[in-house]
C-alpha cells in the first residue's frame with residue numbers, strides 16, 4: 001500500500017522509491033551533508049530523517065483489512081499490519097536506524113549483518129550474520145543509510161537470499177543513494193524494493209564515523 005508519500009523513480013523502475021521531497025527533508029539532508037555540523041546536531045537531525053524513512057518503509061509492508069468496534073458501537077473498517085515482519089541492520093551505519101524502527105514497532109526482531117570492505121579494492125565480504133530462525137518466512141526491512149557503490153548492500157542481500165528470504169520480501173531502507181548504486185542494486189535484485197530519501201551522485205560517506213564518533 002502506498003499513501004503517496006514516496007514516488008517511484010522512472011529511471012530505475014517501480015521498485016526504487018524516493019521520499020516525496022519537501023523543505024523539511026532538504027533541510028535535514030543539508031545539515032547531514034554540511035561538514036561544519038557538530039556531531040550532536042548530526043545525530044539529532046540524522047535521527048529525524050531516519051524516522052521519516054522508517055515510517056515510509058513501514059508503509060511498503062503488507063496490511064490486511066480489519067474491522068474494529070468504536071466506543072459508540074459503530075464499526076470502523078480499517079487496516080492492520082500482517083504479522084511476520086523483522087528488521088535487519090547492516091553494521092555499523094545500519095545500526096543507527098534500529099531505534100527508529102523500534103520506536104515504531106516496539107518488540108520487532110532485528111538481525112544483523114557485518115560486511116567488511118577492502119580499503120583498496122572495495123571488495124566487500126560478509127564476516128558476521130545473525131537472524132531470527134524463521135527469517136525465510138518474514139518480510140525483511142533491511143537497514144543501511146548510505147549506498148555509494150552498492151557493494152555492501154549487494155553482499156547483505158546475498159546473505160538474506162542464502163537464508164531463504166525471497167527477494168520480493170526485502171525492503172531496503174536507505175537515506176542516501178548514488179545513481180550508480182541504485183543501478184547496480186536494482187540490476188542484481190530487480191524484485192527488491194528500495195526506499196531512499198535522496199538519489200545524488202555524492203554520498204555522505206562520513207555518516208557512520210560522525211553518527212557513532214568512531215573511525
Ligand SMILES: O=P(O)(O)OC[C@H]1O[C@H](OP(=O)(O)OP(=O)(O)O)[C@H](O)[C@@H]1O
Nearest residue numbers: 092093146147148149150151152205208
Ligand atoms: O555502497 P558502498 O560503496 O558499499 O558504501 C556504503 C558505505 O560503506 C562505507 O562506509 P563504512 O565502511 O564506514 O561503513 P559503516 O559506517 O557502516 O561502518 C562507505 O563509505 C559508505 O558510507
